[in-house]
Amino acid sequence: MRAMNYPSGFRQDLKLLVEDFLEKKDSELYQLNRNEAADLYWKLDGVLQKNTLQEGQPDAQDLAGTDLGKILIEWHQILFPIWRRFRKALFDFKDKVLPDRASHVTMVKEVEDPSSPMHEYQELMSTAYSSADKFYELKVRGTAFNVTLTFDTGKVSFLRKDLNIVNGFLDTLRNAPIDLFSRCKHCKKVIIVTREGKSYCKGCAAKARQKEMWEKDPEGCREREKKRYREKRRGE
16 A cells, blocks of 8 residues: 655654554653653644644643643553554554455456466356445543544544534534523523523423412412312313
8 A cells, every 4th residue: 555645744743642652651651751751741732732622721831830741641541542442453454454355356357367267267256346344443431432443545534423523512612601601590401591581491481480470379379270170170
């Protein structure tokens, strides 16, 4: 498979993430001194935070005095289980799937070649090659999310519907004024203030009015309920 012509920065990001971090053992990360840990932390932060929400991200001043080596260990413990599954899937594809496909393609060419001794068996063999896609599931540890992984295009591809939903949720909340969020005065569920004076969720305004009436005039409400009950019984 021909190597893709990616910019050097892309390769360096991958090298940093894989060789300098994910393929390290926890014990190796523990051995980093303060300056080494800080250098690796900020380099990784630049790679891992590229496509995430940037507002409010802590800077060097915010993290002054923080044990960045400990944060590196936490990141490693989160990402390594995913990396381990990814690594296993990748080399299963490279070491097993690709050779099987190449072997099948070679056989098809021989059967279809009139000069090949295999050509006489052409009618006995199905030479149509349908390259079934190979998918791998990556479970995100500690969550209910799965990422579907495939290498069939010659590149790493992800189908991450669950995670896209989470990203979409975060993007929807992003920059929302906190004044838009309130609680229903009746059931206490969270409501979005879409108009001035909105205080209840759907269905609770009537319940709140009924409760207020009972508190102001319990005797009158009881009489109305009795009357409603008698009318209902007569209609049955």
